[in-house]
Structures are given as structure tokens and as C-alpha cells.
Amino acid sequence: MNQKIYFGELKATKGEIHIIRDRCKGCGFCVEYCPKDVLALSDEFNIKGYHPPFVENEDNCVYCQLCENICPEFAIFVTKKEEEDVEKG
Amino acid sequence: MKKVKADPKGVLTGAHYLDGDFALAEGALAAGCRFFGGYPITPSTETAERFSERIPRVGGIFIQMEDELGSIASLIGAVWGGKKAMTVTSGPGFSLMMENIGLACMMETPLVIANVQRGGPSTGLPTLTGQQDMMQAKFGSHGDYEIIALSPDSPQECFDLTIEAFNLSETYRVPTFIMTDECVGHMHEKVVIPPADEIELVERKWYTGPKEAYLPYKPDKDLVPFMIKAGDGYRFHTTGLTHDERGYPVINAECQKVNVTNIIEKIRKNADKIIKIEEDQIDGAEVVLISYGITSRVAVRAVRLAREAGIKVGTMRLITVWPFPEKRIKELAPKIKAFIIPEVNYGQMVREVERSAAGKTQVFGVPHCGGWVHNPEDILNVIKEAVK
Amino acid sequence: MNDEARQKNPIEHLLRMDRIPHIWCPGCGIGTVVTSFAEALRKSNIELDKIAVVSGIGCTGRVAGYIKLDSFHTTHGRAIPFATGLKLANPELKVVVFSGDGDIFGIGGNHFIHAARRNMDLTVICVNNFNYAMTGGQVAATTPTDANASTAPYGNFEQPFSIPYLADAAGASYVARWTALHLRRVTKSIQEGMDKNGFSLIEVITPCVTLYARRNRLGDGLNLLKYYYDKSEIKHGADTRDLDISYQGKLIVGKFIDRERPNFIDAMNQHMSTVLGDDYELYGRINND
Numbered sequence: 150m151n152q153k154i155y156f157g158e159l160k161a162t163k164g165e166i167h168i169i170r171d172r173c174k175g176c177g178f179c180v181e182y183c184p185k186d187v188l189a190l191s192d193e194f195n196i197k198g199y200h201p202p203f204v205e206n207e208d209n210c211v212y213c214q215l216c217e218n219i220c221p222e223f224a225i226f227v228t229k230k231e232e233e234d235v236e237k238g
Numbered sequence: 239m240k241k242v243k244a245d246p247k248g249v250l251t252g253a254h255y256l257d258g259d260f261a262l263a264e265g266a267l268a269a270g271c272r273f274f275g276g277y278p279i280t281p282s283t284e285t286a287e288r289f290s291e292r293i294p295r296v297g298g299i300f301i302q303m304e305d306e307l308g309s310i311a312s313l314i315g316a317v318w319g320g321k322k323a324m325t326v327t328s329g330p331g332f333s334l335m336m337e338n339i340g341l342a343c344m345m346e347t348p349l350v351i352a353n354v355q356r357g358g359p360s361t362g363l364p365t366l367t368g369q370q371d372m373m374q375a376k377f378g379s380h381g382d383y384e385i386i387a388l389s390p391d392s393p394q395e396c397f398d399l400t401i402e403a404f405n406l407s408e409t410y411r412v413p414t415f416i417m418t419d420e421c422v423g424h425m426h427e428k429v430v431i432p433p434a435d436e437i438e439l440v441e442r443k444w445y446t447g448p449k450e451a452y453l454p455y456k457p458d459k460d461l462v463p464f465m466i467k468a469g470d471g472y473r474f475h476t477t478g479l480t481h482d483e484r485g486y487p488v489i490n491a492e493c494q495k496v497n498v499t500n501i502i503e504k505i506r507k508n509a510d511k512i513i514k515i516e517e518d519q520i521d522g523a524e525v526v527l528i529s530y531g532i533t534s535r536v537a538v539r540a541v542r543l544a545r546e547a548g549i550k551v552g553t554m555r556l557i558t559v560w561p562f563p564e565k566r567i568k569e570l571a572p573k574i575k576a577f578i579i580p581e582v583n584y585g586q587m588v589r590e591v592e593r594s595a596a597g598k599t600q601v602f603g604v605p606h607c608g609g610w611v612h613n614p615e616d617i618l619n620v621i622k623e624a625v626k
Numbered sequence: 627m628n629d630e631a632r633q634k635n636p637i638e639h640l641l642r643m644d645r646i647p648h649i650w651c652p653g654c655g656i657g658t659v660v661t662s663f664a665e666a667l668r669k670s671n672i673e674l675d676k677i678a679v680v681s682g683i684g685c686t687g688r689v690a691g692y693i694k695l696d697s698f699h700t701t702h703g704r705a706i707p708f709a710t711g712l713k714l715a716n717p718e719l720k721v722v723v724f725s726g727d728g729d730i731f732g733i734g735g736n737h738f739i740h741a742a743r744r745n746m747d748l749t750v751i752c753v754n755n756f757n758y759a760m761t762g763g764q765v766a767a768t769t770p771t772d773a774n775a776s777t778a779p780y781g782n783f784e785q786p787f788s789i790p791y792l793a794d795a796a797g798a799s800y801v802a803r804w805t806a807l808h809l810r811r812v813t814k815s816i817q818e819g820m821d822k823n824g825f826s827l828i829e830v831i832t833p834c835v836t837l838y839a840r841r842n843r844l845g846d847g848l849n850l851l852k853y854y855y856d857k858s859e860i861k862h863g864a865d866t867r868d869l870d871i872s873y874q875g876k877l878i879v880g881k882f883i884d885r886e887r888p889n890f891i892d893a894m895n896q897h898m899s900t901v902l903g904d905d906y907e908l909y910g911r912i913n914n915d
Contacts, residue, residue, distance in 0.1 A: 167633070174652035182807075197653065208778045217635070218665065218809040221657025223646065226635040273705075273715055294898050297907050299714045301890075302708060304740040311704035311737075315680070318698065329893025341701050425763030467713060468696040469719050471675040475642065475691055476697035486645060487691060487699070 163230040164212030166204050172224035175199030179216035179225055185209040188216060239409055244268050244437035245574040248296045258422040259284035259326070261393040262352050263292065264429070265400025268325045268437055271350070272298030273323040275312035277305055277331060279422040280364040284352035285326040301624060306334035313349045314342050318476070320467035322404060326352040328420075330361060330370055333378070339413055340379035341478045343501055346408040346455070346463060348442065350400065354423040357608030368533055368608035369582040373416050373589075376560045382498055384505035386512060387415040387560040389530040393427045399557070403505060405440040406512060411462050411505055417559060419582070421611060453483040455497075457621035461504035464555075478536045509561040518556040523552030525576045525624050528567075530556040532611055534579050540580075540617035549625050558568040559587065564594035571598035576624035580604035580617045637664035640674075642694045649688060653847025655806035655832035656686055660693070662809050662830075663724065666816035667695075672774070677720045677820075682734060684760045685834075686726035686753040690887050693724075693855050703734030705804030706741045709748050717867030717891055717910030720803040720820055727754040727768040731787050735767065742796035742825045747889040748879040749819040749829045752789065753806075755834035770873040786871065788852055789829045794866040801883035803869065805854035808879065815881060824889040831877060844874070 166187065173195055173209070181190045186209045191203040202208075203219050210227065217226040248267035256264065265276075274601060276287040283605045290300045293359045299316070303309040306327055313323040314475045329334065332353045342349055357363030358370050371378075372395050375387045386406050397418055407414035445452055445464035455463050466472050479487035480494045505512070534555045544551045552574070556563065567577070576599055579588040588603035595601055604620045606612050641664070650656050667674065674695060681690035683702035690697040696719075700708045713721045723730070730738050730752050740809040741748060744762035745746045757775050758764040765775035768789065769782045793801045800822045802815040812830055819826035833839060844850060871880050888896065891910050898906045 167635075169635070172646075176653040177660070178653075178851065181848050181851070188759060197647075215681065215809070218661055218813075219658055220661065221650065221806075222648075223635045223641065223657065223661065225639060231842055273711065275711060294894075294902065294909075295905050297909065299909065301710070301714060303710075304736050308705060308707035308710070308740070310735050311707035312699070312714075315698075315708040315711025315713075316715035317711075319712040319719065323715070325712070337701055341704075393823065467716065468678045468698075469676050469716050473675070473694050473696055475697045475699070477691060478701055479699065479742060486642075557887040 162212040164214070164227040165230050166207060166210060166212040166216065166225065166227050168204070169203060170201040171196040173199055173201035174222055174224050175201065176221060178219045178221065183216055183220055184213065185211060231238045240286055240441040241438050242376045242441050244434040244439055245270055246434035249434040249437060250431050251433045252431055254429045254431065256393050257284060257424055257426045258390070258393040258396040259354060259424065260288045261396035262326060262400050262416065262418070262429060263288035265397040266350065266404070267296060267403035268397070268431065268434070269401045271322045272296070272322050273313070273316040273321040274298070274300045274325065275303050275309045275316065275323070276325045277303055277309050277327070277330045279328045280445065281356055281423050282326045282328045282520065285352065285354070286421070297308055307338065308333035308353065310335040310338040310342070310351070310447065312346050314338060314345065318468050319351050324350040324352070326354065328354050328356045329358045329368070329371055332374065339385070340381060342385065342413045343379070343385065344382040344478045344597065345476050346411040346501065347413070348411050350403045350407055350414050352400070352418060355417065355419040357460055360488060363609050365420065366584060366609040367611065369419055369533065370586070372417060372559060372581070372586045375417055378622055381467065382502060384502050385413050385415060385557070385560055386410065386505065387417050388557060389417045389559045390422060391531055393425060393429050393536045393553070396422065397429050399430065401437060401439070408440045408463070409441050410508065411443065411465060412505060417531065419532050426614055454485040455481060456483040457500050457504070461500060461507060474482040505561055510523050512558060513562060513563045514557040515563050515566065516557060518553045519550070520552035520554070520570065523574055524550045525552055525578055525621060526552040526570060526574055527578045527580070527621065528556065529580055530553045530559055530587070533582060536611045536614060537580055537617055539614040540621065543618050544621045547622070549621060551621060556587070562590045562594070564590070567591055567594035568596065571595040574599055576600040576602055578592065578602045578604065578617070578620055578624055580606070580612050582606045582608050582611060596618055629662060636662060637668065640667055640694055641673060642692055645692055648692055650728060651836045653690065653835035654685070655831060655847065656689065656753055658806045658809065659751070659812060659830050659832060662812040663751065663816055666812040669813070670817055672720050672757060674818060676718055677711060677722065679722050679724055680705045680712065681723070681840045682725040683728035684726040684729045684758070685755070687729055687760070690691070690726040701851045702784065703729055703732070703737065705729060706734060706737040706748065706750070710741060710746050713747060714891070722820065723748055723750045725752065727752055727756070727789070728758045728766045731789060731792070732767045739792065739796040742793055742798040744890045745799055745824040745887050745893070746798060748825055749816065749822070750825070751816060752824065752827065752829050754789065754829050754839060755832045757834060757838045759834045759837050763834070763841055769789060770871055770875070772873040773838070776837070776841065788866070788869045788871070789827070790869050791866040793827040794883050796885070797825070797884055798827050798883060799887055800826035801830070801866070802827070802881040803829040803879050805858055805877060806830055807851050807854045818881070818884070824887060
């Protein structure tokens with residue numbers, strides 16, 4: 150069996166993370182539960198005085214949207230990177 | 239205010255021999271009520287029984303809820319679902335409904351509640367009469383609000399005033415009470431139900447403008463906002479919290495002022511249109527006897543005896559109890575020797591008369607603790623004392 | 627994808643954005659459950675204009691105020707009977723009750739069991755945070771034995787309700803329990819609940835950081851989610867008698883009940899048309915004007 154026949158052309162989907170910084174209350178759920186360690190809490194404060202997350206390793210994001218679904222503040226979401234976007238980097 | 243004719247399906251045209259409780263149900267069905275949520279309680283249960291039998295045949299819903307808290311909550315829900323809704327209860331159940339009566343006032347929800355009063359407090363006299371919830375009807379829920387309350391004195395009036403209650407409730411988007419009592423509720427009399435095309439109904443104040451422009455609590459010229467129902471695509475919000483025109487909660491004194499003022503003034507400013515009283519021989523009267531509900535019928539004999547004894551007695555029957563006809567009382571006060579107010583309670587509406595008369599004349603209550611109606615002699619004695 | 631779409635969370639059209647940020651504390655899980663619900667709405671085939679949300683009072687009671695559908699913020703404990711009236715008056719509506727454990731199982735417990743008994747076609751999402759949070763962390767009907775609460779300062783010695791057991795016994799058609807961390811399973815259960823032709827209950831155990839966790843020295847939201855992660859065990863179809871929650875003990879989650887039984891309106895229509903024959907017009911299926 151040659152795996153390439155089935156999977157060779159497939160690439161992992163990539164995501165682009167959008168953080169609405171001033172909506173964040175700094176609970177850290179997204180940072181903790183990102184399975185790819187894409188996010189980290191920043192040292193900066195947002196308008197409300199919380200530390201919002203920032204994207205540390207966007208290349209690792211596989212568009213699972215877990216951060217989007219776990220965020221209690223609706224402050225983070227992920228869009229799918231189209232292939233050309235991925236190629237452009 | 240858009241008027242329509244009653245749907246013949248709910249109207250049992252003809253002459254019937256009904257008790258007041260049954261007449262309440264027939265009035266509601268004629269008025270287009272198609273949702274009844276209730277809980278059995280003496281002496282109002284017959285109304286629920288009548289509904290349970292009749293409403294499935296006219297395309298409506300009867301549901302016996304788990305308690306009166308649920309009954310009134312289901313009514314408010316049903317009205318926001320687009321139906322006309324009614325429940326019926328007595329003292330203990332009325333007490334349980336109080337919190338959500340406030341919600342209905344705050345959400346400006348038109349609905350009708352009949353209270354077939356019995357003697358209280360507490361479980362009191364389940365099978366015997368009383369008029370002891372009159373103040374509770376107006377002030378029973380917490381906070382400031384206004385409601386409308388009517389008081390029928392016969393099964394015929396139970397029918398007529400239930401239709402009237404629905405019309406007022408829809409006109410002003412306010413809970414409207416029928417404050418009857420065990421005697422009228424269980425009294426059998428002839429009730430004439432007119433043909434459907436002679437019954438005029440007020441249609442709900444439906445909003446018809448553009449969807450985007452709709453504001454659920456923006457008062458119209460008559461201070462009453464337009465209404466919509468769930469499922470029509472408005473995606474609106476409504477709450478028991480103090481709210482702005484959008485229906486969104488705003489917790490501050492400024493919004494409270496606007497919100498509370500609106501729900502109160504829409505009734506107070508329209509009081510003259512709402513209030514119905516029945517007067518007899520007021521001109522030249524020495525004293526005026528004010529009564530409502532079953533007591534009006536008992537007072538007839540006392541008044542006749544007094545007139546036979548040469549006393550000029552005028553009578554005023556309150557068909558509308560709330561809002562209270564304070565203007566009329568104020569007008570009459572300086573012209574007469576006294577007001578006399580018999581009622582089957584320890585003195586409730588008499589306080590309103592005192593307040594309205596404002597010291598310009600004497601005010602005599604004729605209290606009765608409940609369980610039975612007055613002996614006409616007792617009322618007569620007070621009339622005699624008043625003209626001394 | 628255009629720039630505007632890139633700037634908006636895809637559930638924003640389901641939220642009243644003019645009311646965001648919401649009132650819930652940092653680390654509170656109610657917002658997460660709202661997101662799971664919004665996901666269910668996005669995935670559902672039900673027309674959004676025909677979905678109504680009814681809440682009672684409390685922290686979770688505020689959900690109705692943030693969801694951009696027909697939404698009702700009612701009185702404490704009365705969301706279910708309100709929803710009952712709404713559904714019966716307008717049967718084409720899909721009515722979702724979204725409220726807290728205190729609201730539904732404390733003050734409103736009686737309505738819950740009766741709506742389940744009648745198999746009223748409602749979807750009840752109950753956020754269970756083990757205490758009365760809006761008023762400052764008082765002991766509730768769901769507080770685990772031995773947990774501390776502001777009105778149980780020496781610890782709670784009462785036995786809490788097991789919500790799925792109660793729902794099962796009362797006759798619910800669909801019963802599931804998850805924690806707020808089970809994001810997609812919550813979404814799926816809400817979808818299944820809304821598709822169910824009868825009474826469904828989805829209990830979602832959710833962190834209350836400011837009150838329950840602080841009072842019991844359980845750390846922050848992350849610590850509570852870690853507890854859910856470590857101690858929850860998925861057992862679909864588990865016997866509902868075995869679902870008690872002890873203080874920081876195991877959390878059995880899953881879909882426990884999924885059965886068919888005529889709902890209130892169907893039972894009424896069937897019964898009445900048998901008894902009354904042509905005198906009875908089937909209710910709720912008449913027109914779609």
C-alpha cells in the first residue's frame with residue numbers, strides 16, 4: 150500500500166486567528182486549550198485592564214476553531230486560510 | 239384602535255341559564271380568548287371546567303397548570319405567542335399570581351384574570367363570599383404600576399364585562415381583572431348572549447410598519463406601544479427589568495422614570511375613557527351610596543327602605559373599580575352630606591372614597607368580614623346615621 | 627473572504643452586539659455555553675425567526691438578553707411555564723429555555739417536572755454552576771454535599787438533585803449532561819434536543835469562578851476546566867440513578883435518555899380527535915400564514 154495514493158495531495162488546513170482584544174477578559178481558556186499552542190497571553194493590557202492573548206505561532210494553527218468555541222467573550226475567531234493565502238505566507 | 243366583530247365560532251348566541259363562573263368563560267370565548275391556563279380553586283373552578291369543555295371545540299388551548307405561578311406565566315407566554323388569554327382564580331391563587339402580574343405590567347402584556355373572591359385571609363372561607371382582594375388587585379404586586387379592574391354584579395355582567403375586560407386589556411396593553419365574588423360566581427341567572435356580529439372586539443395593537451424601525455416599548459400617541467408576536471421575524475427582546483424603548487435592560491434612575499411613568503400614565507391619562515359607573519338619583523341627594531359587585535344588589539333594598547323613610551339617597555355603582563373614579567367623587571363631595579360605602583371587607587375601597595372626598599364630606603364605611611353579604615338593615619342604619 | 631467578514635466573529639449575527647460585553651465574570655463559562663448554543667443555531671436547519679429563547683432570573687437568566695432571536699427575560703423560576711404558553715399559543719415556534727440550576731431546579735422545580743411529564747415540546751438548556759451566583763454564591767439545590775456556600779458557611783449537608791435522574795423520572799424525552807468544556811458535544815446535544823419532538827434537557831456544568839470556586843478555594847476558571855477534564859467520563863446511556871455529583875468527584879457525562887413519546891400537542895390532538903371526532907379541529911397544524 151502506498152499512502153501517497155490516498156493522502157499525498159492533502160495539506161493540513163490552516164487558520165488565521167482574529168482576536169478582538171478589547172472584548173477579552175483574560176480567562177486564558179483559549180491559550181490553555183489550543184491543541185497546537187498557537188496562542189499566548191500578552192503582557193499588555195487591553196482597554197478593560199485584562200491581558201488578551203496574542204498569536205505566537207500562527208503557522209501551527211490547523212483551523213480547529215477550539216479557541217473560537219471556548220471563548221466566553223466571543224472575542225476570538227478563526228478564518229480558514231485559502232491556499233493562496235497559505236502560499237503567500 | 240381597530241375594532242372587529244367576534245368570531246361566531248366562540249359565541250354561544252341565545253338565552254341561557256348560567257352561573258357567573260360559566261358566564262365568565264362564555265364571555266372570554268366570545269371575546270376571542272383561545273388560551274386558558276389555570277389551576278383549580280374554589281369558588282372559581284367552574285370557569286376552568288367550562289373552558290376545558292368548550293375551548294377544544296373552538297380551536298383553543300386549555301391547560302391545567304401545576305400551580306397559579308405557572309398559570310399566569312403561561313398566559314404571558316401565550317399572549318406573546320399571539321393568543322388572547324385568560325385565567326381565573328380566587329384569593330390564595332391570586333396571591334400566588336402577584337409577581338407575574340408585575341411582569342405582565344412591565345412587559346405591557348394584555349391578559350385577563352378573573353378573581354372570584356372568597357373570604358380571607360389565608361385559606362379563609364373557600365366556599366363563602368368576600369370582597370377582600372380589592373386593594374390587592376391594585377397594589378398586590380411590588381412596585382408602582384396601574385391595572386384595570388371591573389366588578390360585575392350578575393352572571394349577565396360576568397359575560398358582558400369579560401368582553402369589556404378583553405377590549406380594555408388590548409386597548410391599553412395592561413392586565414385587566416374581573417373582580418367578582420363567590421355569590422355572583424355561583425349565582426344562576428338568565429344570560430343573553432348576542433349574535434357574534436353584535437359583539438365588538440378591540441383588535442390587538444399590532445405593529446405594521448417596517449421591521450427595522452420597530453421598537454417594542456416606544457409609546458404611541460395614546461402612550462400605548464405597538465405589539466408584535468414571537469415568530470414574526472422581529473427578533474425582539476422583552477424583560478421584566480427596567481428597560482428602554484428597545485426592550486433592553488437599563489438599570490438606572492433615568493430609565494426607570496421613563497419606563498414607570500409610561501406604564502402608569504397610559505392608564506391615568508386615559509382614565510376618563512376607561513371608567514364606567516352607574517348612577518341613580520344623584521341630583522339633590524343628601525347622601526350617596528357607593529357599591530360594587532354583589533354588595534350593589536344587597537344595597538338596593540337598603541336604599542329603597544331609606545327612600546321610603548324620606549331620605550334622599552343617590553347611588554353610584556362602580557363597574558370599573560380601578561382606575562378609581564376619583565374625579566367624580568371629588569365633584570360630588572361638597573354637594574352631599576355623606577358617602578356610604580358598604581363592602582364585604584373590613585374597609586378597602588372606602589379609603590379611596592375618603593382620599594378622593596378629601597375632607598369635603600363625611601365618609602362612612604359599612605364593613606363586613608365576609609362569609610355572607612350585608613343585612614340591608616345594617617346599611618340602612620348607617621344611612622340614617624349619616625343624615626342625622 | 628472580504629475584510630468585513632474577517633473582522634466579525636461568525637456568531638455575531640446571533641448576538642445582540644449592542645449589549646456586548648456581557649455581564650459575566652472573567653472565567654465564567656456561561657459565555658462558552660452561549661457560543662455552543664450559537665453554533666447549534668448555525669448548524670441547525672430550523673428557521674431562526676421561528677426560534678424563541680426564554681430565560682428566568684440569575685446569571686444564566688441573562689442569556690435571553692444577549693441572543694438575537696425573539697427572546698424573553700421572565701421572572702425567577704417561571705421560564706418553563708412562560709415557554710409552555712408561548713409554545714402552545716404558537717406551535718410553529720421552537721422554544722428554547724436557557725436558564726440556570728437555581729432558576730429551573732430550585733424555585734422553578736415544580737414547573738420542570740410537570741413540563742417533562744407532559745412532554746412539552748421545549749428544549750431546556752440548564753447551566754449548572756452549583757450555586758446561586760447572581761446573588762452572591764448561596765447554597766442551591768445542586769450544590770454538592772460538603773461544598774461551601776455563602777449561606778452554607780459550615781459546608782452543605784443537604785443532598786443535591788441529580789438533574790438527569792430527575793428529568794428521566796419526570797418523563798423527559800431527551801436528557802444529556804456535559805461540562806462547558808465539552809464544546810462540540812454541547813452543540814450536538816442542543817441540536818439533537820431542538821430536533822427532538824418533545825421535552826429535552828441538556829445540563830451543562832459550568833465554572834463559577836467568582837463565587838463557587840473562590841469560596842471553595844478551587845482556583846480560577848482554568849482550574850475548574852481542568853477538574854472537568856480530569857474527572858469527567860463519557861458514558862452514553864448510563865443509568866440515571868448513577869449520576870450523582872459529589873464534591874470535586876467524578877462527573878459522568880453523556881447522552882442518557884433519547885426516547886420517543888407523544889408530546890403534549892400530539893397527545894392532545896390524538897386524544898381529542900378520537901373522543902370528539904369531527905367536532906375537533908387538529909390544533910397547531912392549521913395554517914402557516
